[in-house]
Amino acid sequence: MxxxxxxxxxxxxxxxxxxxxxxxxxxxxxxxxxxxxxxxxxxxxxxxxxxxxxxxxxxxxxxxxxxxxxxxxxxxxxxxxxREPLQHITGVAWFRTIELEVGPGVFVPRPETEFVAGLAIDSLRSIVLDPRREEGPIAVDLGTGSGAIALSLAVEVRHAQVVAVENSSAAFVWTKQNFRRIAPDNTRLVFTDLADALPELDGLVSVVVSNPPYIPSAAIPRDPEVRLFDPEHALYGGVDGLDVIREVSKTGLRLLHTGGVLVIEHGELQGSEIRALLSDDGWHAPSTHRDLTGRDRATTALHFSE
Structure with a gap:
């Protein structure tokens, strides 16, 4: 039977x-x-x-x-x-100290990005006062997606002002919901392309952080949760995976004041290419950092005006 x-x-x-x-x-x-x-x-x-x-x-x-x-x-x-992501089923994703609403159309934040956010938070915490402003330092999250990094910066570094930029209408639905629900008073959310973002802040920003799409267009993500459910616009960065990172580099140079810090998440095999790219663009001291699993996960660099 x-x-x-x-x-x-x-x-x-x-x-x-x-x-x-x-x-x-x-x-x-x-x-x-x-x-x-x-x-x-x-x-x-x-x-x-x-x-x-x-x-x-x-x-x-x-x-x-x-x-x-x-x-x-x-x-x-x-x-x-x-293999539907757990976060799509429950509707929430925990990220550092905050709970985010997520679903189809927005990239589900991963634990490794918490490490990247931590690098940006540590840099922001070290700045008590922006050298050109009487207010606290400014941080910008380029391609914020669910708002994970930007909201973490705003919640954990209360003396800073945080601006989040997103250009996907599908993702922006979730971003707005998370900003409304978590509602820190030191944040601002902007819908625009990162290449043209925030000209009013040129030369005034202390930290620029981004988790951009960085998978090469011909690559196939290993995890079905990523391959089948994450939006393509949040995954693929052109033939070599670095197209959006090139834009982040240019925008970062425009936004940061001298001594400002850039933090970029990337794939574990891309560190050397990104350091070379940033050096060619005029960044100082590019350095790649390993996450808690020992994988190269983020590269930082400093901006000094000529």
């Missing part, structure tokens, strides 16, 4: 959090999810409105769930098994 499905079983007796978790871990493991236990706990918690710790406790105590919750958890597990 064929084994009953989880949904069929749930019509005869209440499903438990433990059985749902075990089912989820098995399904996600077969689909190639890196840490199926974590994802299963997060999805069960999302449906039940519980933290991971609470889910674990409910699993130990064999807590029962309603039929509706069991079906919703099973559907969420199936979506994740199809």
């Amino acid at each position: 064929a084994a009953a499905t989880l949904e069929e079983t749930s019509t005869r007796r209440p499903a438990t959090v433990r059985s749902l978790l075990e089912h989820g871990v098995a399904v996600l493991g077969r689909s190639g999810i890196t840490d199926p236990q974590v994802d299963a706990e997060l999805l069960v918690g999302f449906v039940l409105g519980a933290s991971r710790g609470q889910v674990q406790a409910m699993s130990i105590t064999e807590a029962a769930t309603s039929v509706d919750d069991a079906v919703a958890i099973t559907e969420a597990i199936e979506r994740r098994a199809a």
